[in-house]
Amino acid sequence: MPLEKPVLPVPGVRRLLSDLGGVYALSALIAFLFAASGPVAIILSVGRMGGLSESDVASWMFGSFFLNGLITIAMCLLYRQPLVLLWTIPGAVLVGPALTHLSFAEVIGAYHATGLLLLVLGVSGWIRRASEAVPLAIVMAMVAGVFLRFGVDLVLALRDDFWIAAPMVATFFALGVSRAWARRLPPLLGALAAGAAAVALTDTFAPPAGALFQLARPELYVPVFSWRAIIELVLPLAITVLAAQNAQGFAVLAAAGHRPPISAVTTACGIGSIVVALVGAVSTCLTGPVNAIITGAGERARQYTAGVLMGVLVLGFGLAAPFFTRLLLATPAAFIATLAGLAMLRVLERAFVAGFGGRFTLGALVSFVVTVADVPIAGIGAPFWALVFGFAASWLLERDDFRQRAADSVAGGGAR
Numbered sequence: 001m002p003l004e005k006p007v008l009p010v011p012g013v014r015r016l017l018s019d020l021g022g023v024y025a026l027s028a029l030i031a032f033l034f035a036a037s038g039p040v041a042i043i044l045s046v047g048r049m050g051g052l053s054e055s056d057v058a059s060w061m062f063g064s065f066f067l068n069g070l071i072t073i074a075m076c077l078l079y080r081q082p083l084v085l086l087w088t089i090p091g092a093v094l095v096g097p098a099l100t101h102l103s104f105a106e107v108i109g110a111y112h113a114t115g116l117l118l119l120v121l122g123v124s125g126w127i128r129r130a131s132e133a134v135p136l137a138i139v140m141a142m143v144a145g146v147f148l149r150f151g152v153d154l155v156l157a158l159r160d161d162f163w164i165a166a167p168m169v170a171t172f173f174a175l176g177v178s179r180a181w182a183r184r185l186p187p188l189l190g191a192l193a194a195g196a197a198a199v200a201l202t203d204t205f206a207p208p209a210g211a212l213f214q215l216a217r218p219e220l221y222v223p224v225f226s227w228r229a230i231i232e233l234v235l236p237l238a239i240t241v242l243a244a245q246n247a248q249g250f251a252v253l254a255a256a257g258h259r260p261p262i263s264a265v266t267t268a269c270g271i272g273s274i275v276v277a278l279v280g281a282v283s284t285c286l287t288g289p290v291n292a293i294i295t296g297a298g299e300r301a302r303q304y305t306a307g308v309l310m311g312v313l314v315l316g317f318g319l320a321a322p323f324f325t326r327l328l329l330a331t332p333a334a335f336i337a338t339l340a341g342l343a344m345l346r347v348l349e350r351a352f353v354a355g356f357g358g359r360f361t362l363g364a365l366v367s368f369v370v371t372v373a374d375v376p377i378a379g380i381g382a383p384f385w386a387l388v389f390g391f392a393a394s395w396l397l398e399r400d401d402f403r404q405r406a407a408d409s410v411a412g413g414g415a416r
Contacts, residue, residue: 002125002263003122003123003261003263003264003267004079004261004262004263004264006078006079007078007079007080010077010078011077011080011304016077016305016308019301019302019304019305020302020305020306020308020309021298021302021305023297023298024294024297024298024302024303024305024306024309025306025309026297027293027294027296027297027298027303027306028294028306028307028309028310028313029313030186030293031084031290031293031294031306031310032310032313032314032317033186033189034186034188034189034289034290034293035086035287035290035310035314036317036324037188037189037192037339037343038188038339038340038342038343038344039086039087039089039343040061040324040328041328041336041339041340041343042089042092042093042150042340042343042344043057043060043061043064043092044057044325044328044329044336044340045096045150045153045336045337045340046092046093046095046096046099047060048333048336049096049097049099049100050095050096050098050099050100050104051099052099052104054208054322054325054326054329055219055322056104056219056280057325057329058216058218058321058322058325058326059216059218059219059221059279059280059281059321060279060280060281060282061281061318061321061324061325062216062218062279062281062318062319062321063218063275063276063277063278063279063280063281063318064086064087064276064281064282064318065086065314065315065317065318065321066216066314066315066317066318066319066321067272067275067276067279067281067318068085068086068087068272068276068281068284068314069311069312069313069314069315069318070311070315071085071268071271071272071284072084072085072086072307072308072310072311072314073307073308073311073312073315075264075265075268075307076304076305076307076308076311077304077308079260079261079264079304080301080304081253081258081259081260081261081303081304081307082253082258082291082294082295082303082304082306082307082310083253083260083261083265083286083291083307084286084287084290084291084294084307084310084311085265085268085269085272085284085285085286085287086284086285086287086290086314087276087281087282087283087284087285088237088240088241088245088282088283088284088285089245089344089347090143090146090147090240090245091236091237091240091241091245091282091283091285092282093146093147093149093150094146094233094236094237094240094383095107095233095282097146097374097382097383098229098232098233101376102226102228102229102232103224104221104280105221105222105223105224106224106225106226106228106229107229107233108221108223108224108277108280109223109224109225109226109229109230110229110230110232110233110234110237111223111237111273111274111276111277111281111282111283112223112225112273112274112277113225113230113234114233114234114237114238114241114273114283115269115270115271115272115273115274115275115277115283115284116270116274117234117238117270118238118241118242118266118267118269118270118273118283119267119270119271119274120270121238121242121266121270122263122264122265122266122267122268122269122270123263123267123270125263127242127262127263127266134239134243134387134391135359135360135363135391135394135401135405136243136247136354137354137355137356137357137358137359137360137361137363137364138355138360138363138364138367138386138387138390138391138394139239139240139243139367139387140243140350140351140352140354140355140364141351141355141356141363141364141365141367141368141371141386141390142236142367142368142371142383142386142387142390143240143351143355144348144351144352144355144368144371145367145368145369145370145371145372145383145386146371146383147344147347147348147351148348148372150337150340150341150344150348151341151344151345151348153337153340153341154169154337154338154340154341154342154345155341156337157333157334157337157338157341158338160334161332161333161334163198163202164195164198164199164202164204164332164334164335164338165334165335165337165338167194167195167197167198168191168192168194168195168198168335168338168339168342169191169338169342170194171187171190171191171193171194172187172188172190172191172342173187174190175187175190187342188339188342188343191338191339191342192339195331195335195338195339198335199331199332199335204331204332205330205331206330207326207327207330208326208329208330213320213323214322214323214326215319215320215322215323216318216319216320216321216322217322218279219279219280220278220279221277221278221279221280223277228378231384232376232383232384233384235384235387236383236384236387237282237283238283239387240283240285241269241273241283241284241285242266245285245286245287245288246262246265246266246269246285246286248288249265249285249286249287249288249291250262250265250286251288252288252291252292252295253291253295255295256295256296256300256303257300258295258300258303260286265286268284269283269284269285269286272284290310291307294306294307294310355367355368359398359401359404359405360394360398360401361398362393362394362397362398363390363391363392363393363394363395363398364390366386366389366390366393367386367387367389367390368386368390370382370385370386370389370390371383371386
């Protein structure tokens with residue numbers, strides 16, 4: 001399948017402003033606040049886990065926001081759809097354990113290789129076939145195993161710094177009780193506000209010496225291509241982009257009546273992944289939650305304007321990445337752990353449901369256990385081996401599931 005053709009002519013400024021209304025601006029703002037809260041906490045948590053410096057994390061955030069913001073604006077205008085591309089959260093989580101035995105340069109080399117793979121899959125049209133190579137249940141069980149640490153860290157934060165973590169957790173669940181409350185103030189943003197208040201009241205904010213505000217000065221990294229990093233990270237990263245992120249984003253857009261350009265988006269993810277890797281950022285993907293927020297209100301034909309505005313807001317955040325990095329790093333560790341844990345709760349839930357809610361459950365269990373054990377083999381980290389051993393277990397002991405999946409595919413169901 002060749003790349004889908006853009007919708008021409010590209011909207012000019014006058015058309016864009018006429019299509020943009022209050023409902024789309026509000027959707028963009030809510031989506032931006034979501035992306036700039038919990039997901040950012042995950043980057044900071046991974047950075048701490050992997051021993052990255054403040055400048056490394058700030059450069060990562062610049063790439064994740066500013067550079068992906070440019071791609072988002074271009075895709076929304078070219079295809080007249082809300083196609084917001086940011087970064088793969090599961091992929092970012094994979095990087096934390098990898099940085100304990102790989103250098104950052106080796107990880108960046110794997111980012112480049114992942115981007116090249118995505119680019120080939122998108123341009124060639126092989127994306128559909130590739131996304132069905134490994135059963136989704138096995139992939140999502142691996143993702144659940146990686147994400148489990150964030151849930152555990154949330155509980156440990158409550159134990160270690162109760163007066164910071166407890167108000168955040170209480171606010172998150174209180175706002176989640178009512179859909180009306182959650183629409184007015186998303187629970188994660190409420191938790192962020194409660195945590196900020198708790199930090200202020202406990203006087204635990206410790207800003208670094210020197211000016212707090214600083215504009216982005218991204219680092220440029222020379223990648224190191226090592227076989228152990230490529231074997232460990234490229235396949236899991238590509239699968240998280242295709243199966244855990246893009247597939248969710250495509251489903252959200254299709255449910256809202258859009259026809260997402262699958263090959264074009266995959267190609268953009270490949271190009272974006274290569275570009276953002278230059279400044280140390282993890283692979284680009286189509287985001288599910290953000291696009292779900294944007295497509296939740298207004299006329300379908302005008303929702304692209306919310307995507308464009310989201311891209312503009314993301315550009316501003318990326319330009320001020322060092323400021324936000326310093327601001328959040330000055331808060332207690334429990335604040336970041338709690339915010340990241342709350343952000344991952346629903347994602348962790350969906351990973352478990354997708355992993356153990358249908359076929360290939362034995363392979364999914366093997367994949368989960370291998371991931372949680374986190375034992376590298378031949379210098380290659382556990383997520384890769386989780387996919388290998390999980391697939392092998394299903395291939396040996398769940399052959400009926402493979403036959404049923406093949407029959408569904410022939411019948412047009414495409415079940416994985």
